[in-house]
Amino acid sequence: MYSRGILIAAAWLLVGCGENSNTPLAGDIASIAVEANATTFYATQNVQMTAVASYTNGVPDSNVTEFIDWSESNSSIATVDVSGLVAGASDGGDVEITGSYNQFFDTAVIHVHALTSVTLSIENNETNLSQEQTLQLQALGTFDDNTTLDVTESMTWILGNAGESNATLEQNGTLYTGDANGTLDINVTRYDVNASLTVTVMP
Structure with a gap:
């Protein structure tokens, strides 16, 4: 009887870690899409990146920006911080901003005017x-x-x-x-x- 109770509790715990969890689970994610709130901006301005995860098994898409690791292709054009905020730098041109979570990643191209x-x-x-x-x-x-x-x-x-x-x-x-x-x-x-x-x- 005691073992059966443990199994039931474990089953409920697994359900709680599914589609109702606020933490994205790599096993449930099908893909990640990243997007900037502007594709062109001036070097003294900022652009905010967002990341949306698409899931398997009919789970609704979710904003996962806070869980993403962000990187830029050229820090002399722009830099991106841990929250996905992009700041212009000294050089103008195109820069790739990549968001990744485990094996999933996507890239957006932004043009910066120097x-x-x-x-x-x-x-x-x-x-x-x-x-x-x-x-x-x-x-x-x-x-x-x-x-x-x-x-x-x-x-x-x-x-x-x-x-x-x-x-x-x-x-x-x-x-x-x-x-x-x-x-x-x-x-x-x-x-x-x-x-x-x-x-x-x-x-």
Whole structure:
């Protein structure tokens, strides 16, 4: 009687690991298909990959993105993280993003437009500033297809010549002149693409 109870419990456990399980079982999968939410994007943007598993025995398809191992064919064009988020890199071109789970895998091709140049502008086109001012700077990026996009929040912002003043430059391009007296150098960089702007702060 005790052995029979063990067998029944084991049978229910096996059923629980079937189509109602949230974990994909390699033995139940027929194939995996991966897809990007955009097939073309600009290097300062991101693309999300998803993976859908098709199963045997009439089990409904399931999103298995979180279980997938992701890889890219060329990290100088784009990289993909463990969640399937693809980020552009320095070079433009086609990159293959592969998702795999055990012996199952699929590949999607994405085209990345490289960032080629950046220009800076400042609110109201002011370059002669006074102390205690707060102004917004903007970075416009040009890509290899001649498209121009606002890349202000995609760049690394660097403030030079601040000395011991309390002038600050935030990573969204917001400049606070504080008690600076003289010139401030504003620089942005990404993928070895750089731009600079010099402003003068007077008391």
